[in-house]
Amino acid sequence: MNPLDFLLEPLSYDFMVRALATSVTAAIVCAVLSCWLVLVGWSLMGDAVSHAVLPGVVLAYVVGAPFAVGAVIFGFLAVALIGIVRNTSRIKEDAAIGIVFTTLFALGIVLISITPSQTDLNHIIFGNLLGVSWADLAQVLILGAITLTILLVKRRDFTLYAFDATHAHAIGLNPKVLGAALLGLLALTAVVALQAVGVVLVVALLIIPGATAYLLTDRFSRMLVIAPAMSALAAVTGLYLSYYLDTASGGMIVLVEGCIFALVYLFSPTQGVIGKRLGARKRQRMLAAQ
C-alpha cells in the first residue's frame, strides 16, 4: 500500500472523519489546559474533576439538559467537597481528593445502571470515538472553541495566577475568580474529551501534553504551542494505529501520548535523563576541540 493510501483509506469512512475531528479537538483543548494544570500542581485535581463530572453528565442526559451544564455543576461540587473535607477534618488533601472523586464516580456508574438506554451512557466511561455522531461532533467543536478562546484570551492572567497569586492580589485582580474559572474550564474540557477517550483516560490528555512540553522548554508561551501540537500528533497517530491494528482507539491515543512523554523524558536536550548527559558530553568535546 502506498503511504498516501495508508493515510487516506480510513478517511473514506465518515465515522473515521468524525473520530479524527473529535479526537484532535479534544487533544488540543486538553493540552492547552494541561500547561497550567501541571504548573499549578493540579494534576490530581484534573483527575478528580474529570471523574466527578460523570454523575452530572448522566443526570443532564436524564433531564435532557446539555452535558456541559451537569459537568460544570458536579465539577465544582467535587472541588467544594474536597475543600470541605480537607479544611474541616484531619484528612489530608490527597485522601480527600481520592474519597470525593471515587464516590462521585461511583454515583455516576450507579446512575448509569438505573438509567434506560445503557449502551449510550457506558460509552462515557471508556469513550466511543468510532461511534461519534455529527451532533456529538458539533457539541465537541462548540465547547472546544469556547474553552480554547477563554483560555487563550486570558492566558496571561492564568499564568500570573499560577506563578504569583499574591502579586495578582496586589494589583487588584481576584485570584479566586481566576482559580474558579480554571476549574470551570477544566470541567468543560472533561466533557469535550469524554467522547474521545472516556472519563477514565481524560486525565492522560490533561496531564501528559503539558508535562511533556515542560520538559522541552523554559518559556510558557512555547509550552502553549508544543503541548497541543504534540497531543494532536498523538491523537492522529493513535487513531490510525487503532484502525490498522484493530485496537481500542481511546486507549491507543493515550498509549502514544505516554510513549512520546517517555521519549522526551529520556532525550530532551535540557531536561532529559539521557539527553542532558549527551548534551553535556557534546559541549565538553567542543570545548576540548577548541
Add this chain to the structure above:
Amino acid sequence: MSGERAGAARDGGGAASSVPLGSAPAMIVPAIDVRNVTVHYGDVLALDNVSLSLAPGRIYGLIGMNGSGKSTLFKTITGMLRPDRGTVALAGQQPALARKAGAVGYVPQSEDVDWAFPLSVRDVVMMGRYGHMGISRRPKAADKAAVAAALARVELTDLADRQIGQLSGGQKKRAFVARGIAQGATILLLDEPFAGVDKRSEGTITTLLRELAAEGATVLVSTHDLNALPKLADEAILLMRTVLLQSTPAEVLKPENLARAFGLDVTAGDAA
C-alpha cells in the same frame, strides 16, 4: 501616580499627625495607614489591634519573630487577607482602588516562588504592567518601554531573556523589584529580601531601595538581618502580633527593646 497623590491630598491632613519622629511635614498623607487592624486565623490571633502610619519616601524595616504577624501584615496590605476589624488606607485611598491603580508592588519571599516556572526575567517584570493593560494583557509599546527601563534600572538588561530561576539570589530579588518599578508602584513591600543573598548583593539591593525611597516610594522590608537594619532603614517597626515599637533603628535595636519581641536571651544579630 501623580493622580493618586492628588486624590490622596483631598482627604488627607488629619491622619498625618500620627506620622512618627516628626520628620515628615504634617500635611503629607501616609502611604500606608493601618488602623486598629485585627486578624484571626480561625481561633488564632495573628494581628492584634495593629496601627501603623508609614510616610512616603522612607524605608521601614519590619522585624519580629516567626509567627509575629509579619506575613499576615503583608497579606493584609496586598489584599490577600481581609482584616476582621480595623481599616487600611494605601496612598490615601481605599486599598482596593490603590491596588487597581498599581500603587502596591510586592517582592515575595524566595521560598514562596516556583523558580522552575517557565518564565523569563522579562516575562516576570511584564507582570507588573498587567494592571495597566487591556483584558488579554497584550503588551503595548509603552509597556515594553516601561519593562526595558525597569530592567535597565536594576541592571538586569543583559539577563532579561534568562529563565527566572537561572539568576543568582540577589538578581532574583532585583527582578521582582523591577516588576514593582515597571508597575509604577509607590509602595514597595519586600518579604525577607536578604535571605539567601550574599553581602555584596545585599548592598546593591539596599542602594537600589534607597534610590527608590529618595524618589518618593515607601518601602516596607521584613528582615531577620538586624545588623543591616541601620544602613537600610529610616525607621524600624518591632512586631509581636501588635506594634511594640516604631522608632529609629538604633532605638529599636537596643537590647531591652529586642528582648520584648524576641525573648530575653536573644542578642542582636542572631535573633532569627
